Amino acid sequence: MTTQKAKRISVADYINGAIDLSDKTQRQITQEIGYENPNVLTMIKQGRTKLPINKVGAIARALGVDPANLLRIVMLEYMPDAWQVISEVMGDRVVSADESALLDLAREETKGIGVDMGDPDLVSDLRNAFRAHHERAAANPRSPVPATKRGAAKH
Known part of the structure; x- marks a missing residue:
């Protein structure tokens, strides 16, 4: 049996999805994370600027997302070698x-x-449950699943 490595969500797609789900304006979010210019957030959303690691906690709070998950996404995209070492040391x-x-x-x-x-029936049942959850989320326009994964055009 071959296992397929799951494609990781990019920081830009994750931030875009979280902003779409937020009831806040981009200006409000920008102010909450400590920036004066909303263009910085726009550049992060577009993937033109990296989200600074020291802003992970602030943007997670502003967007109401899990900071540990956002940190993992940021590290895997920006510093995969460092994240690998951290993962090896921390398990x-x-x-x-x-x-x-x-x-x-x-x-x-x-x-x-x-x-x-190791129980293939259990693994299959769990995969099916997660796939069903993903399909429901993908059908919901306010889902954290990126629009590109739902088949919709990006804004």
Whole structure:
């Protein structure tokens, strides 16, 4: 059995999706992250300027997204070698709030028995559940799934 490596979302696509889901203006977001000029955020959204690492927490708070997940996306795109070292040393223990909630759910539902990821039926069931979730999210125009993945044109 071959495994296909999942395509990673870019920082620009992630930020665009989060802004689309936000009820804030670009000017409000820009001010909350400590910039005076909204053009900086526009350049980040377009991928013309990198999101500074020291702004990850501020923009995550402003957009209401998980800072650990945003940090992972930023590091994988901008500094993959550094992220690899961090992952090797830390055992990739940086988990997002959503990932932590999945772990809690697995522990609750298995009643402490554990999960056998070597069970092909279990893996298939989990993949199908995640695919169904993704399809529902992709059909929702306010979904964090990038518009390009939904088949819509980018704005």
